[in-house]
Amino acid sequence: ADAMNEGAEGAIRTFTEQFHVPVITTYKAKGMLAEDHPLSLGGAGLSPLADRTLVPFVQAADLILCVGYDPIEMRPGWRNVWHPDQQRVIDITAAPNHHYMHQASLNFIAHSGATLAALGAGIEGRRTWQGGEVEKAKEALATAFPTDEDWGPAAVMDTCRRVLPQGTLASADSGAHRILLSQMWTCDAPRALMQSSALCTMGCAVPMAIGAKLASPDRPVISFSGDAGFLMVAGELATAAELETPVIFLVFVDGSLALIEKKQRERQLKTAGVDFGRHDYAAMGRAFGGNGVSVRDRAGLEKALKEAMEADRFTLIAAEIDAEAYDGRL
Structure with missing residues (x-):
């Protein structure tokens, strides 16, 4: 703007x-x-x-x-x-x-x-x-975007926003999670949530977060990616490790190109080319020299976030959510 x-x-x-x-x-x-x-x-x-x-x-x-x-x-x-x-x-x-x-x-x-x-x-x-x-x-x-679900994408975003302090820099990849995050992630200053513009670039959140941490080493930095977008740039974890940037990389794991899958179903089309395996993203983080953890509830996520803020290396948090978890939320 x-x-x-x-x-x-x-x-x-x-x-x-x-x-x-x-x-x-x-x-x-x-x-x-x-x-x-x-x-x-x-x-x-x-x-x-x-x-x-x-x-x-x-x-x-x-x-x-x-x-x-x-x-x-x-x-x-x-x-x-x-x-x-x-x-x-x-x-x-x-x-x-x-x-x-x-x-x-x-x-x-x-x-x-x-x-x-x-x-x-x-x-x-x-x-x-x-x-x-x-x-x-x-x-x-507030009614349209409630924060009280037990688990799912909104619970992940709400937990991250509550645990991470004001001044945290966040980046958002393209996909269903970005639409919800843009409504639920409150910002107290400009550029507190970095994201692609109308080109909807997939894979942008990870390198943006690394750059943000290099520019603002004293501020917590978190990136939000879908599993498909993250897989496109997973090799950037090597950059995060080599530059010693203790970024938090959060990946929503639902084994799907969720937004495209949702649009196909809404148009009563047979879903095609949108589903893939649920890989071990936490292991990918550890393989590149960082920390890696999978979470399936708010308590596990809160613990992982607090440990990540104290870590001297990057942390990849794989948040396992159900398929079709964005239905009715966007």
């Missing part, structure tokens, strides 16, 4: 609090407003389930501010979700709108933060959304 590249998070927070404006970010701009802030509605763009709450919320606004918004990051469901003849829309971007995924009433081609500051200068803010709409939207999102 332009706003993230321009370092506009301070200006966004100031404007948000001055005018009581709720904020929805793209999934790559998560943390531009800390996601525990009362006016943050988290990241959008990947989850149809989240869109059921967020799209109608946006359509109910009388003014929409697009601040460095790059719609290439969004699902097609966000194409032309508003109409400038029905809603006031201000678009602040670093480049002209050549994508035509949305239109605006007014366009500024300028720095996001400086433009927000200029728009708000000398104006006294007032409370908006006084019917509790923001709180209701937050409650609807």
Whole structure:
């Protein structure tokens, strides 16, 4: 997002609090407003389930501010979700709108933060959304993405978020887990969750995590991968070992290209080319000189995470989950 590249998070927070404006970010701009802030509605763009709450919320606004918004990051469901003849829309971007995924009433081609500051200068803010709409939207999102399951992908993400401290850097590979993670992994700062953009690159999470640890050696770093994406880049564990980067590599093990398998079933197609064996990923971690452990419950995962944070080498945690565990969750 332009706003993230321009370092506009301070200006966004100031404007948000001055005018009581709720904020929805793209999934790559998560943390531009800390996601525990009362006016943050988290990241959008990947989850149809989240869109059921967020799209109608946006359509109910009388003014929409697009601040460095790059719609290439969004699902097609966000194409032309508003109409400038029905809603006031201000678009602040670093480049002209050549994508035509949305239109605006007014366009500024300028720095996001400086433009927000200029728009708000000398104006006294007032409370908006006084019917509790923001709180209701937050409650609807919390209901849509519960954290109380005994075991499964949401339990894995919830446990990791609770155990790992604020300031942890995370990377997400492409796949079903990324859609859920983008809703459940709360970020208190920009770039706290690194992921691919619209190209949906498989295998990116592992090398991104290694790079993040090299750049920020004092911060915990965890990568989240599906088993298929991890297998594409398993050799990068050698790099992690040789560079002595104590990264936590978490692999969701369900023996499937879960997102593609899910889409095939939803289209009533015979599944093809999406299932494979459940390999011993923990043994792969140990074979490359790191630690490796398989977990099948919250207690085992919590223990593995705490030990990984104290380790002097990388740790691969293989989280064994059921097939079709993402059904109804995305």
